[in-house]
Amino acid sequence: MDGRNGKSDIYVYDLSTHKEIQITNSESSKEFPAIYENKIVWEDSFNGSSNIYMCNISGDESEIKIPVANFSSNVTEDHAPLSVKFTDLSENATGWNWNFGDRTNSTKRNPIHTYSLAGKYTVRLTANNNENGTDIKTSEIKVQSAPRETPCGFNLLILGIIMFYLFRKST
Structure with missing residues (x-):
């Protein structure tokens, strides 16, 4: 609020255009808001002090798009080494x-990551x-130790012993 003209006028300085804009004049009533382009300004008294409020209004601007983090993965649990493809499902995100x-x-946006060691990862x-x-979203990936592999020859040996046992039992 400025009294440079001997009147209580309200001025706004627009940082984008570097211009000062007079919003009200001495004829403006403090009971009703003053409107200039997409700005609405009003004065109100609260607890004995005078306060000036300003708000930008526009029907042309799109609504604020707040990001909402979300993702999925092709696997959440398996043995190491575990390669996981993460798919971004976020809304309104740019990074x-x-x-x-x-x-x-x-x-x-959609990384692939390989876990080499067993463990639970957030x-x-x-x-x-x-x-x-x-916005942040978390999920858990469980990586188990690599399974022990039985040598192929060992399986054949066991199969042979079982077949020998069954053949002897039948005779």
Whole structure:
């Protein structure tokens, strides 16, 4: 609020155009809001002090699109080494930061990550939209130790012993 003309006028400085705009004049009533382009300004008294409020209004602007983090994976549990394909299902995101829980990260939208060691890993996706914030979603991947493989010859030996036993039993 400025009294430079001997009147209590309200001015707004537009940072994008570097121009000062007079919103009200001495004829403006404090009981009704003043409107200038897409700005509405009003004065109100609360607890004995006078406060000035301003709000930008426009029907042309699209609604604010806050990001909502979401993702899926092709597998959530298996043996090491485990290759997992992560698919971003986030809404309104323009950037992605993946933390795979094993001290590795990615900024790809749909990364593929391989877990080499057994363990439980908390995967965290931070989806962001530079204009409207961030959101986080987590999920767990369980990696089991690699299964022990039985040598092929050992299986044939066991099969042979069983067949020999059954042949002797039948005679």
